[in-house]
Amino acid sequence: MTSTATRPLRGERRLHDASWDTIRELFALDRAVTHLNTGTVGALPHEVLEVNDRVTREWTGGLMNVYPPGMYTGHRETLARGLGVDQDEIVICHNATEGVSRVINGLDLRAGDEVIATSHECYSVLSNFNLVRNRHGITLKTITPPSGWDVRAEEIVELFERAITPRTKVLAFSGITLFTGTLMPIRALCELAQRHGLTTVVDGALLPGMLDCDFRAYGADFISCSGSKFQCGPLGTGILYVRNKIFPEHNPLPLPTIWPIISTWYPMAGEPPPRTTTSVASCNIADYLQSAGSASIARGAALAAAAELWDEIGRARIERRIFDLAEHARAALVEAFGRDNIHSPGADQRLRSPLIAFHPFRRPEDAWNVKKFMAFVDRLEHEHRIWVRWTEFDVPSSPHQHYAARVCTHLFNDHGEIDRAVAIMRDLGREMS
Amino acid sequence: MTADLRLPAPLAPGDLDPARARPAAELVHRLTTRTLFGYRAGPGLRDWQAVEPVGDLAAMVPSTYNAGLGASLRSYVVHLRQGVRWDTTPPRPVTAHDVVRGFTRVCAPTARPAGIESLLSLVRGMRAYAERYAEAVAGHEHDVEWHWAFQAADSIPGVFALDAESLVVELEQPAQDAVDVLALPCVAPAPVEYDDFVPGTADFLRHARATGPYRIAEVAPDGGIRLEPNPVWDPATDPLRQRVFGTVTLRTDAPAPDLRPEADVPEVLRACLLPNAAPGRPLADPARRRLVASAVDPEVVAAHLPGARAATRVIPPGNSAGPAPARPGFRPADVTAGDLVLVHLNDAVVAEAVAGCLSRAGFQVTVREVTAAQHAELLYGRSDLEPDLVLTSWAARWRHHNYRAYLQPLLTRSVDRPVFDVLIEQALRADSDPNATRAAWAAVEREALERAAVIPLLHGPPSAARALPGMGPVTPLYSLGLAADPANLALPV
Numbered sequence: 001m002t003s004t005a006t007r008p009l010r011g012e013r014r015l016h017d018a019s020w021d022t023i024r025e026l027f028a029l030d031r032a033v034t035h036l037n038t039g040t041v042g043a044l045p046h047e048v049l050e051v052n053d054r055v056t057r058e059w060t061g062g063l064m065n066v067y068p069p070g071m072y073t074g075h076r077e078t079l080a081r082g083l084g085v086d087q088d089e090i091v092i093c094h095n096a097t098e099g100v101s102r103v104i105n106g107l108d109l110r111a112g113d114e115v116i117a118t119s120h121e122c123y124s125v126l127s128n129f130n131l132v133r134n135r136h137g138i139t140l141k142t143i144t145p146p147s148g149w150d151v152r153a154e155e156i157v158e159l160f161e162r163a164i165t166p167r168t169k170v171l172a173f174s175g176i177t178l179f180t181g182t183l184m185p186i187r188a189l190c191e192l193a194q195r196h197g198l199t200t201v202v203d204g205a206l207l208p209g210m211l212d213c214d215f216r217a218y219g220a221d222f223i224s225c226s227g228s229k230f231q232c233g234p235l236g237t238g239i240l241y242v243r244n245k246i247f248p249e250h251n252p253l254p255l256p257t258i259w260p261i262i263s264t265w266y267p268m269a270g271e272p273p274p275r276t277t278t279s280v281a282s283c284n285i286a287d288y289l290q291s292a293g294s295a296s297i298a299r300g301a302a303l304a305a306a307a308e309l310w311d312e313i314g315r316a317r318i319e320r321r322i323f324d325l326a327e328h329a330r331a332a333l334v335e336a337f338g339r340d341n342i343h344s345p346g347a348d349q350r351l352r353s354p355l356i357a358f359h360p361f362r363r364p365e366d367a368w369n370v371k372k373f374m375a376f377v378d379r380l381e382h383e384h385r386i387w388v389r390w391t392e393f394d395v396p397s398s399p400h401q402h403y404a405a406r407v408c409t410h411l412f413n414d415h416g417e418i419d420r421a422v423a424i425m426r427d428l429g430r431e432m433s
Numbered sequence: 434m435t436a437d438l439r440l441p442a443p444l445a446p447g448d449l450d451p452a453r454a455r456p457a458a459e460l461v462h463r464l465t466t467r468t469l470f471g472y473r474a475g476p477g478l479r480d481w482q483a484v485e486p487v488g489d490l491a492a493m494v495p496s497t498y499n500a501g502l503g504a505s506l507r508s509y510v511v512h513l514r515q516g517v518r519w520d521t522t523p524p525r526p527v528t529a530h531d532v533v534r535g536f537t538r539v540c541a542p543t544a545r546p547a548g549i550e551s552l553l554s555l556v557r558g559m560r561a562y563a564e565r566y567a568e569a570v571a572g573h574e575h576d577v578e579w580h581w582a583f584q585a586a587d588s589i590p591g592v593f594a595l596d597a598e599s600l601v602v603e604l605e606q607p608a609q610d611a612v613d614v615l616a617l618p619c620v621a622p623a624p625v626e627y628d629d630f631v632p633g634t635a636d637f638l639r640h641a642r643a644t645g646p647y648r649i650a651e652v653a654p655d656g657g658i659r660l661e662p663n664p665v666w667d668p669a670t671d672p673l674r675q676r677v678f679g680t681v682t683l684r685t686d687a688p689a690p691d692l693r694p695e696a697d698v699p700e701v702l703r704a705c706l707l708p709n710a711a712p713g714r715p716l717a718d719p720a721r722r723r724l725v726a727s728a729v730d731p732e733v734v735a736a737h738l739p740g741a742r743a744a745t746r747v748i749p750p751g752n753s754a755g756p757a758p759a760r761p762g763f764r765p766a767d768v769t770a771g772d773l774v775l776v777h778l779n780d781a782v783v784a785e786a787v788a789g790c791l792s793r794a795g796f797q798v799t800v801r802e803v804t805a806a807q808h809a810e811l812l813y814g815r816s817d818l819e820p821d822l823v824l825t826s827w828a829a830r831w832r833h834h835n836y837r838a839y840l841q842p843l844l845t846r847s848v849d850r851p852v853f854d855v856l857i858e859q860a861l862r863a864d865s866d867p868n869a870t871r872a873a874w875a876a877v878e879r880e881a882l883e884r885a886a887v888i889p890l891l892h893g894p895p896s897a898a899r900a901l902p903g904m905g906p907v908t909p910l911y912s913l914g915l916a917a918d919p920a921n922l923a924l925p926v
Contacts, residue, residue, distance in 0.1 A: 120504075121504075126504060133868075371510075371595050372595075392500070393504075399507075399603055401601075
């Protein structure tokens with residue numbers, strides 16, 4: 001653990017061209033640990049921890065009005081800037097699950113409406129759509145996306161397109177699937193949705209902090225994100241994007257109705273202003289969602305501090321770094337286990353992400369032996385201090401639940417530790433085979 | 434100290450084999466045989482804890498929260514509880530391979546346990562396996578070598594051990610009642626010793642091994658059973674059972690428990706008629722079946738049974754079901770009534786009332802009482818008896834998501850089976866969507882009434898055991914048909 005005394009103070013540092021070794025020092029990471037599981041939770045930068053601590057102390061036991069800062073207005077501005085959108089479209093919530101739950105339950109869906117999602121969605125997405133199905137009588141159609149090295153973006157888009165019917169109202173998909181690490185063709189799927197007049201709900205848990213992304217340019221209606229994964233904010237932070245204005249070049253469709261579930265800002269009588277039909281917002285939709293009683297002021301401040309740090313390093317630079325490490329890891333994993341044992345797409349550059357799922361064992365049938373994967377992950381952690389995770393997913397036309405080991409690369413990793421980790425995983429996989 | 438419990442009926446020794454688990458043997462199985470999942474005895478039958486399956490042999494119920502159930506809801510990973518042993522010499526741990534063997538034995542054509550249809554339609558490839566099994570041993574059903582040869586060469590694709598402690602059970606489709614089905618007494622582990630005899634036969638008694646607090650010590654010719662403590666049972670490994678008695682004797686002449694109607698649980702089908710539509714039988718003619726259905730007036734029958742009400746549908750109130758289907762309006766049929774044989778088990782009053790209705794419609798009805806073993810064989814097995822109508826009661830053994838519990842077992846008999854197979858398959862495939870499920874099972878029920886495949890007569894509250902003579906209050910167990918849970922009795926004061 002690095003003490004604050006050895007780290008350059010803000011204002012004295014030049015992070016936009018600092019070495020990655022220097023940047024790694026910003027994180028509260030044990031050097032002896034290889035953290036390849038940012039898909040589950042990232043690592044906190046020291047200064048984010050410090051903001052969280054300081055703001056907590058500042059607001060403890062005081063007589064200040066806690067409600068205005070709980071709207072996170074400035075912090076939302078910071079986050080929105082990094083994501084290519086505006087403050088009135090960004091909500092700081094507790095995690096991606098809360099964000100997507102509020103969206104799904106706030107959609108204006110009626111009996112007979114149809115939603116298309118994939119079986120590779122996070123359970124929070126599928127369980128909330130099932131809730132809405134049971135409550136309102138919608139139809140939920142889940143499609144199983146292909147997995148493996150040779151998957152192409154067009155296959156995925158066609159799969160969705162074939163599933164659309166005249167009753168379809170919503171397309172729901174992950175920005176990056178957590179099980180196989182497929183970077184979904186977000187823009188192409190949003191365009192598909194727009195051609196059919198559909199609302200898009202994107203589980204973007206893994207997007208912020210990884211991609212230098214422009215949420216508006218995706219053309220999605222809703223993107224729910226984690227603040228604690230690649231963005232490296234505190235646990236219990238999420239970012240929700242709600243489209244609040246119309247830019248025809250990105251999404252010409254009218255704004256979909258969203259009922260702000262959990263809100264103290266929603267009018268106690270009457271209704272909010274009508275949603276805009278132009279690029280000028282007619283209401284601050286994010287305020288309706290943001291205002292939900294008192295909030296952890298420190299959490300929002302710390303998440304904003306993480307976002308500021310990312311801006312300081314440069315989001316494009318971070319993305320390049322992450323993907324450079326990912327390509328290095330992908331090549332090493334292919335060499336160690338063979339291309340056929342990689343569940344994540346590889347042939348189509350557009351689908352590659354820094355989450356790589358693979359089969360570490362010799363026997364194909366071990367792919368449905370969860371105990372082997374549990375043991376593999378446990379042994380990596382306890383014997384080698386390498387932190388990865390196992391995932392589970394459906395494979396089209398297979399009756400079995402498949403499992404995979406998954407690594408994620410982030411800016412605080414380096415090539416050397418990836419090489420070492422893959423070599424250990426290769427040997428452990430052989431031993432366990 | 435000795436506890437006397439009343440058996441519902443004399444047992445056929447083969448029924449003691451868990452692979453052939455029939456209701457008459459449930460008390461014995463509860464005391465001697467651990468299952469993957471089971472139910473806790475709870476004093477309040479409205480309490481979810483009294484009807485929610487929990488891990489028994491399994492360490493826990495698989496869920497998405499313990500990595501036991503994936504998003505497909507079709508793959509259950511079951512980890513066995515440590516420390517459960519067979520009473521072998523020396524004692525051996527119960528393994529996942531034993532559980533897989535248990536699934537295999539259930540498929541033997543000689544087994545036919547209660548609930549088999551639920552199981553065959555639940556587990557991936559199990560029905561096809563059972564069909565191959567029956568074909569492979571056809572003509573040699575009672576030759577263990579043929580059973581062994583088939584079991585060694587074939588397996589159920591949806592059930593496999595990962596190692597000694599864990600197994601996977603894959604489903605044909607998601608099922609809300611999957612864990613309840615897997616809690617059936619027939620889904621019990623089988624030690625390797627059970628390979629030495631034909632499943633579901635009296636040879637079980639020579640090879641029986643126990644995992645519960647008691648084991649079988651003696652079986653009397655009249656079906657009475659004496660259980661003795663299982664020396665290797667460890668209460669620390671058993672969340673469902675206690676052992677407070679030195680021996681347990683189950684006798685057919687034991688004093689009856691104190692029963693009372695239980696209003697806190699869904700009603701049951703107190704009486705229904707199951708027509709025999711086998712080729713050549715009078716009720717193979719749909720018109721004659723409908724004539725029977727229209728001739729028997731449930732109101733008239735209900736007058737003979739206090740506490741029961743005339744049933745207009747198969748599924749009783751309180752169970753998982755959609756709205757009641759309209760009662761079919763049978764038009765007068767140009768069909769002769771003819772002679773019918775009606776059999777019943779200890780239900781002469783209702784049987785005579787039914788016969789009276791049928792006589793008024795021109796049928797010549799012969800009423801016969803059958804033994805419990807014969808009755809069970811008519812419901813679950815392959816009986817040599819050929820009645821035209823079986824009078825029976827029926828109760829679901831789990832409380833929630835029990836859409837299939839009344840219709841599937843009663844419709845897998847002789848009336849238009851291909852039609853119902855398709856309808857039931859559609860209903861099972863709809864499981865993830867409650868609205869679709871209700872609609873699909875409503876279609877099954879409607880068709881059952883239209884085709885007179887099941888003729889419902891009476892609904893009413895079930896009778897629950899509240900006390901046993903000399904024992905004081907007892908806890909009725911929903912999964913035992915509200916009989917007293919023999920594994921949670923207190924010593925008499």
